Amino acid sequence: MAIVDPIINGLNSGWLHTDGSQLKENQQFEADVVIVGTGAGGGVAAEILSQAGLSVIMIEAGQLRSSTDFNMEERVAYPNLYQQAAAMKTSDKAIGIFQGRSVGGSTTINWTTSIRTPTEALAFWEQQKSVKGLSRETLDPWFEQMEQRLNIHEWKFEPNRNNAALKQGCINLGWDYTVIKRNVAGCWNTGYCGMGCPVNAKQSMLVTTIPSALDKGAQLFSRVKVVKIEHHNGKVLALKAQALDSNSKPTSVELMFKAKHYIMSGGAIHTPVLMMRSDVPDPHKLLGKRTFLHPVLLSGAIFSDAINGHSGAPQSIYSDEFVWKNGVAGELGYKLEVPPIHPVLMASKLLGHGKEHAEAMANFNQFQLTIALVRDGYHPDSQGGQVRLTDKGFELDYPLTETFWRAARRSFASMAELQFAAGAMKVMPVSDGMPYFTSWKDAKEGIEQMTLAPLKTVVASAHVMGGCPFGEDEKLSMVDSYGQSHYLENLSVMDGSIFPTSLGANPQLSIYGITARNATALAQKLTDGREPQ
């Protein structure tokens, strides 16, 4: 059966798309709204604003790629679809970070787990971070709307063996677990979501909101990077952008974009970087601070039977047993999940040397990986990272504090206990020099003694949040609870950078729901002048 490529069909039907690498001359473009970035925030905003009858321009630094290009090969996917070819790291190189860079942003390559913002996070934001109007009751209808739009449903099929081990361990230990809701329609269960969905089952922005906006006449620029927000007297005047060539290097072509309203949706890290580079007013020096990662620890296990973690829905079970256990602002909690296991990802991220690494790779098909996502940003000793501008671009400093390492040690113990309870033969906390343990008792003792340290202990993240927080108090926030800038009257931020803490849950649905609310209010304001209530 031929796979229909909605992007190729859309382009053939006359969508307005400009590939920056093809541009030869400086030019200027105009619309009611210009959106920077086409990920979770940018995609949803583009659909809602164009449905409201506004003319919309979407600008994306990455390439336009679609199912015809998604050949399920890591060597193709990482350079084409990820920021820094999936090799981004914090400034001390202690944390590896994954973020998307193509039309659809990180949603094109994400693993489809869809979770509403936890009530604990919403309450903390209201009480501590001056966020207004985002209670469970007011937000749930927006989540519901986006769940319907993106076909978000509980995964009805058997979890793959990687996720099944997580489930079995939880059952045997009496721990909480949940079947994950996924944004898929007609999923083939291939397990290659991280390389772009080859069959367009994943309801990413690439195949949902962006085509819908283009059908309504919106204009898409790919391989165009916005480099400056031109502003004066509390108003944005234009965006200055550079066209990129086929290697993502700037060409000499400069573009100007003008609009009534501008939306920053470049994601955490890149939205704050663009705003800092443009000298946007920031009297309380908040931009780039409190960037959160849900830093992730990994525990590998070898089972006697095949796990085949590369195959089947990458995430279908999670456990919240430890997320909020010590109170919201107490000792850091962690969510337990599993990631997809593909050879390049595994070989490059597992580190370890010699025998252990060779053993893990030799047992690739029997290898099970559990991850603990640490909930950062609530405890006083968990302030996240700070993005700094450099001559070449930016750096993210992300100190790993004693409080974090205590959580890491607890999470290694939980993961080992879980994996043995699920029937693992051996378990290895992924930290340099750690052996495989063959019993929970030995693992427990070993984990109590193990040295945890940056560069020694593998820490990674695919969840980047914060750096341009929302709220009503200008000492705590850059934009209000609707994403409207406190300082520039025609600028809004709609992406993961607005979160004042991490979420304690995978971020995409939080971004979809909150953006839907905020973009709808903006559409009303721009079409009939009404201010949001």
Ligand SMILES: Cc1cc2nc3c(=O)[nH]c(=O)nc-3n(C[C@H](O)[C@H](O)[C@H](O)COP(=O)(O)OP(=O)(O)OC[C@H]3O[C@@H](n4cnc5c(N)ncnc54)[C@H](O)[C@@H]3O)c2cc1C
């Ligand atoms: C491998 C992976 C797996 C993940 N799995 C899940 C999951 O299962 N569930 C979940 O909830 N979350 C998951 N996430 C995270 C989730 O996808 C992101 O949190 C979410 O997409 C962030 O949305 P955003 O709008 O903030 O930014 P993004 O979706 O990252 O989009 C930002 C876009 O803006 C573009 N951009 C940035 N700066 C500029 C500029 N100056 N000019 C033009 N364009 C620019 C970028 O190229 C990018 O395409 C995953 C992420 C990754 C990388």
